[in-house]
Amino acid sequence: MPVYSMTGYASAQQSGASNPAETDAKVQPSRRLGIEIRAVNSRFLDLAFRLPDELRQQEPALRELLTAKLKRGKVELRASIDSIDTGSVPEPTPRLLQRLNSVQDQVRSWLPTATPLSVAEVIRLSSAEQHGVGELDEELLPLAEKVVKELLAARQREGARLAAMLHERLGQLRALAAQALPLVPQFVEQQRQRFLDRWKEAMALADGATLPEAAQDRALTEATAFAIRIDVAEEITRLDSHLDEIERLLKKGGELGKRLDFLIQELHREANTLGSKSAALELTRISVDMKVLIEQMREQVQNIE
Known part of the structure; x- marks a missing residue:
C-alpha cells in the first residue's frame, strides 16, 4: 500500500x-x-x-x-x-x-x-x-x-515525497551509528593508557621501567569500568532496530502515522542516551547530528496519515 x-x-x-x-x-x-x-x-x-x-x-x-x-x-x-x-x-x-x-x-x-x-x-x-x-x-x-x-x-x-525523505534520513542515521561503534574501543584503550601514564608519574618511575603487577591490574580494572560507562553498543542496537521497523512500515504503507510517531520518540531517546554516555567530543557530535535528523523526521511524520 x-x-x-x-x-x-x-x-x-x-x-x-x-x-x-x-x-x-x-x-x-x-x-x-x-x-x-x-x-x-x-x-x-x-x-x-x-x-x-x-x-x-x-x-x-x-x-x-x-x-x-x-x-x-x-x-x-x-x-x-x-x-x-x-x-x-x-x-x-x-x-x-x-x-x-x-x-x-x-x-x-x-x-x-x-x-x-x-x-x-x-x-x-x-x-x-x-x-x-x-x-x-x-x-x-x-x-x-x-x-x-x-x-x-x-x-x-505527497506521501511518496515524505517517504523518500524519511528513507534518506534513515540512511544518514545508519551512517552515524556506524561511525559511533568503532569509537568506543578506541576511547577505552586511550583511557587505559592514560591511567598507566598517570600511575607512572605518581610512582616516579623512569621510562621503560616495569610497573608493578598491581598497577597493571588497576589499569585494567579502571579501563573496564570506563568501558562499561561509555558502552553504547546497546543503544546502537536498539536504534538500528527502530530504523529497521520504520523502513518496514514505510514499505508496507497504509495507516502508519501514529506508529511512526512513536518510533521517532524512541529514536530520540536512544540518541539522548548516546549523548549522555559520550566520553569524547566526537561521540557528542554524532549524538547532536542524530537528534537533528530525528527532529527533521518528526516534523514530516506529523503529516503522514
Whole structure:
C-alpha cells in the first residue's frame, strides 16, 4: 500500500443546464456546481462542511463518503452553485410571483411593519427555483467522489515525497551509528593508557621501567569500568532496530502515522542516551547530528496519515 500524507487539495466543477420548475419560463440560465476539499494534518479525522442551503441535506451522505475514504486529517469540503451566464437574469414566472405575493400578504397581515420583497430578492428566489434542487442533489455525490479521488491521489504523491525523505534520513542515521561503534574501543584503550601514564608519574618511575603487577591490574580494572560507562553498543542496537521497523512500515504503507510517531520518540531517546554516555567530543557530535535528523523526521511524520 502507498504512504499517504494528510495534506492535500482537490477541486472540480460540473456544468449543466438548469431544470426549470415552470414550463413557461423564458430564461433558463445554466449553472455550475463546484466542490473543493482542503486537508491538513490532525491527530484524528476532523470534518467540516461549507454547503449552500440548497445542498445542506446532503451533508450526511458527504460525511459518509469522506469517512470511508480518509482516516486522519482536518478536512474541509466546500460546495458552491454559480450561474455561468452572468449576462442573463432569470425571469420570474407568473405562478412564482403569485405565490410570493400571497406569502408576502400573509406575512404582512401578521407583521405590518415587515419589509416588502425587493426586486433582487425576487430574482434570487426565481433563480433558486429554476436551478432545480433535485438535479443538484443527483450531481453532488458523483462530483464529490471525483474530488475525493483526486484528493487521495494528491495525498499519495505527497506521501511518496515524505517517504523518500524519511528513507534518506534513515540512511544518514545508519551512517552515524556506524561511525559511533568503532569509537568506543578506541576511547577505552586511550583511557587505559592514560591511567598507566598517570600511575607512572605518581610512582616516579623512569621510562621503560616495569610497573608493578598491581598497577597493571588497576589499569585494567579502571579501563573496564570506563568501558562499561561509555558502552553504547546497546543503544546502537536498539536504534538500528527502530530504523529497521520504520523502513518496514514505510514499505508496507497504509495507516502508519501514529506508529511512526512513536518510533521517532524512541529514536530520540536512544540518541539522548548516546549523548549522555559520550566520553569524547566526537561521540557528542554524532549524538547532536542524530537528534537533528530525528527532529527533521518528526516534523514530516506529523503529516503522514
